[in-house]
Amino acid sequence: MLEKIIEVKKLVKKYKKANKPAVDSITFDVKKGEFFALLGPNGAGKTTIISILTTILNKSGGEVKIVGFDIDKEADKIRKNIGIIFQNPSLDLNLTAEENIRFHALIYGLYPFRPSFSLMPEEYRREVFKLAEIIGIKKDIVKPVKTFSGGMKRKLEIVRSLIHKPKILFLDEPTSGLDPVSRRNLWKYLQDIRKRYKTTIFLTTHYLEEAEDADRILIIDRGKIVTLGTPAKIKKELIDSSIILNAKDKAALKSELDAMKLDYEGHGPFKIKLNGKNPQKIIKSIRSDLTYLDINNPKLEDAYLKLIAKGIK
Numbered sequence: 001m002l003e004k005i006i007e008v009k010k011l012v013k014k015y016k017k018a019n020k021p022a023v024d025s026i027t028f029d030v031k032k033g034e035f036f037a038l039l040g041p042n043g044a045g046k047t048t049i050i051s052i053l054t055t056i057l058n059k060s061g062g063e064v065k066i067v068g069f070d071i072d073k074e075a076d077k078i079r080k081n082i083g084i085i086f087q088n089p090s091l092d093l094n095l096t097a098e099e100n101i102r103f104h105a106l107i108y109g110l111y112p113f114r115p116s117f118s119l120m121p122e123e124y125r126r127e128v129f130k131l132a133e134i135i136g137i138k139k140d141i142v143k144p145v146k147t148f149s150g151g152m153k154r155k156l157e158i159v160r161s162l163i164h165k166p167k168i169l170f171l172d173e174p175t176s177g178l179d180p181v182s183r184r185n186l187w188k189y190l191q192d193i194r195k196r197y198k199t200t201i202f203l204t205t206h207y208l209e210e211a212e213d214a215d216r217i218l219i220i221d222r223g224k225i226v227t228l229g230t231p232a233k234i235k236k237e238l239i240d241s242s243i244i245l246n247a248k249d250k251a252a253l254k255s256e257l258d259a260m261k262l263d264y265e266g267h268g269p270f271k272i273k274l275n276g277k278n279p280q281k282i283i284k285s286i287r288s289d290l291t292y293l294d295i296n297n298p299k300l301e302d303a304y305l306k307l308i309a310k311g312i313k
Contacts, residue, residue: 006030012061024223037211040220083161087173093146151182239298246292253288
């Protein structure tokens with residue numbers, strides 16, 4: 001059984017003058033090395049939860065342990081073991097990329113202060129170049145951040161957040177504002193880093209396709225847990241796979257579907273709900289000449305929207 005690196009028990013956060021808690025007694029855990037995604041609509045409590053887990057915000061009740069440390073008593077130890085990439089870049093634009101990394105390393109007490117990159121310890125310089133090469137900004141490491149594109153700034157934030165070798169990397173909307181190509185490339189680098197360093201990734205995102213590869217997903221709404229499980233489990237529970245068929249002789253195809261006692265809708269095309277049945281066996285059993293065939297596998301977005309729609313009612 002994998003070690004729990006994040007433990008949350010009956011977590012509560014209630015803001016002053018609020019009628020209801022922003023986070024309402026939720027319990028979950030994250031395993032070491034896991035890719036864990038936290039999803040929910042605006043106002044669901046995602047930002048509050050990640051702010052508490054990263055020691056930025058105090059909780060109102062419950063228990064939280066990060067890397068085995070109690071968040072109330074050992075916040076400093078927790079901060080040394082986590083890296084954070086926020087939705088909005090937190091870089092100093094007047095410094096070079098390396099200077100942003102250097103001051104971050106100094107804040108964490110990793111190295112003594114030196115006025116230039118060349119005077120920093122060899123270990124630091126080697127680590128900066130290694131991470132910058134993995135992320136793809138090695139040739140830009142001495143350039144001013146104000147010359148960087150949005151994608152390059154995100155890459156720099158990853159390098160900076162990894163310089164102290166965190167056990168958990170918190171990503172709060174990490175690709176917000178990036179174009180599709182930059183988003184895809186950024187995730188390629190993040191997955192590469194996860195494999196290299198066995199880093200636990202805790203993600204919040206509005207781009208649901210980014211959570212498709214998560215080991216587990218926690219969906220919250222109005223401060224409460226809606227569901228928790230693997231993407232496959234969540235999709236299977238909410239939306240069944242289906243086959244869409246059509247034939248020139250629709251009446252004959254309908255008779256075959258009725259004879260097989262299949263659950264379908266439509267009058268051609270016919271949408272057949274699989275309900276756990278093998279699609280290949282169904283297709284092989286049909287004698288009608290098909291003019292259209294499509295197997296519809298549900299996406300995480302479909303399941304998510306169905307869940308949230310239930311909560312709105």
